[in-house]
Amino acid sequence: MLFTLIGINQRALVQAIFNRAAWLYALAHGGVTTLFVSSIALLFGASTELLMAATAVCATGSLFATPAIVRSVGFDPLVAMAYTISSTLMMPVILYINLAVFSGDEFSLDLQSYCLRLIIFILGPMVIASLIHKYAPQKHLSRIHGKLAQFTILLVFSFPFGLTGQYRMLWNDDRSFAISMFFMAFAICVLFFMIGLALYWRKGREAAYVAAITSGNRNVLLTYSVAGAFLGPLYLPLVGALQFPIFLQPIMVKFLLRRRNIKGQRVEVNKRKTE
Template structure:
């Protein structure tokens, strides 16, 4: 069963968005459990990686240049186009916040399911997450200046705790585990566990659709508007990131494109203390379909050499 799920993981991820939309009660029930699922997913993913290589990747200038593009670069690009096309200003803060957000911690598992390098993706994910508060505050400051509203506040204590739980703790457990357990035993265990990581990722599109469905029930036109904007922004991030990195090879361009499109919006919402409001919750749900459809498209078009 797990092998079948792993084989059709990208199709199932996109399908879970529709299931979450169709069953909002299920989505709202799963939402509180997503942080715990996220921790397990991060632990499995980091244990499967080479920590020394990951540290070397994080020391590379190119990874941090990517993180700057992932947050600050896409903010300038996306917000300029939103202003140019006169998109409803009520959405500006929600979209700017999502642009500042680091990549999904599930990105390495998604990238691996397509046959791409999860090791490099993890370094890019961690770098973009570490840079996130600075760009999020900057985006909030700019928004507050032009809109005259209250300045965005971040709960740095919660952010620090989540970094410790979701990144530092799994790295520590991985290092200790690799010292105490034989590599051959770890590799055998990982072969069994790997399909489980994809199953865990399925809970995210399922659990983040509640607010979007509620908006759809109240105002279908507004929900369609959110979805159209989410598709446009995600498509723009994917295409621009792919073109920006294509000189480094097709695989690196695809990793960059997928990592840039995936956004850990749940982390952003948790550290802003609900400041971003209902607009962000709805946009968070609208993002799920393009986020999980793009890997499906990549899997259909990309064949590892």
């Protein structure tokens, strides 16, 4: 989070966070995806435990590393950072609604733990980045950030290894269900991506891909720290199954963009030849 924030103008970021567009995205990120996923799950007769796990993932804010992923595919990370923060702040509200609707038991949210993580992972890095921008020469800062960006991507792709343990246990206990859950997780991730892409397609290609990538990445560990055992026994296995499709996204987006650019260049060359 800090390494990405160093490359972002903090005043512009604060303005983007207080912009209505960021909060409309947050509603789409949690609310629209919940409507789609819960409708499909109910249509196929999903169990209460699976429905709770899937809708908890829907409520989850975007991964803190999302802006770094957006930067890695060649887009401006500022909007992605604003979307990440707004969806994270919206998460407890949507999670509370989802648990109230889909859980038959009493539950509680650990908001103290949530607020502590917001301070550590969002407010703290923003304050440090502001101080760095204020006192560090811009010339040196740009060069240093170019080096830090490379390490940021390595850190991003090492993150999933800590979240796959429960899925591995499910694989050992019930392999057929584990395989089904993997394809289910893949479908959920693709659905998140497509919802973001469809909702923002009219605003241009970059805006659509930024929204799609941000929607596809989910900070599932933060949600678990807030609600814990109230999310049901299938939440952590589903989280583990989600890691591969989530971190496959930037590779696929980069491939699609490169293919689109090559196709566009060929069309332009053929057009010039005919002229």
